[in-house]
Amino acid sequence: MATPPACWPRLLLSSAPGPNMTIIQQPVVVTTTMVQQYRESPVQTVCPYCQANIVTAVSYDVGTFTWLIVSIIYLVGCVCGCCFIPFCVDGCKDAIHHCPNCKQQVGRWSRMYQGVRYKAKTGKRVHRQC
Numbered sequence: 018m019a020t021p022p023a024c025w026p027r028l029l030l031s032s033a034p035g036p037n038m039t040i041i042q043q044p045v046v047v048t049t050t051m052v053q054q055y056r057e058s059p060v061q062t063v064c065p066y067c068q069a070n071i072v073t074a075v076s077y078d079v080g081t082f083t084w085l086i087v088s089i090i091y092l093v094g095c096v097c098g099c100c101f102i103p104f105c106v107d108g109c110k111d112a113i114h115h116c117p118n119c120k121q122q123v124g125r126w127s128r129m130y131q132g133v134r135y136k137a138k139t140g141k142r143v144h145r146q147c
């Protein structure tokens with residue numbers, strides 16, 4: 018075998034398979050992260066607290082959208098108490114997802130910020146990718 022000129026890069030020389038060289042292919046590890054999208058209805062997921070495979074229990078809580086509707090109704094002129102009706106309507110509230118096993122909150126769906134989901138455990142807002 019002829020010796021290559023000294024000006025050739027060393028990387029090119031070492032990467033060429035020779036007669037005594039064994040090529041070992043590294044295993045490819047694919048990691049898939051599933052982002053759970055919470056809406057109004059219960060979802061099947063794995064609880065981050067007790068690691069159980071669960072279907073979430075949904076309850077409703079007053080959120081930003083509820084206060085917005087109350088404010089609009091108040092500004093329109095319904096000041097005699099009708100503006101508080103959204104506090105009694107689940108369709109105006111945020112959906113809170115709980116684990117039926119350990120009763121921890123695993124997710125929250127806000128009607129006002131539909132592109133925002135709450136990260137379990139930390140409670141920090143995480144923006145949706147799409």
Ligand SMILES: [Zn+2]
Binds near residue numbers: 067118
């Ligand atoms: Zn749990």
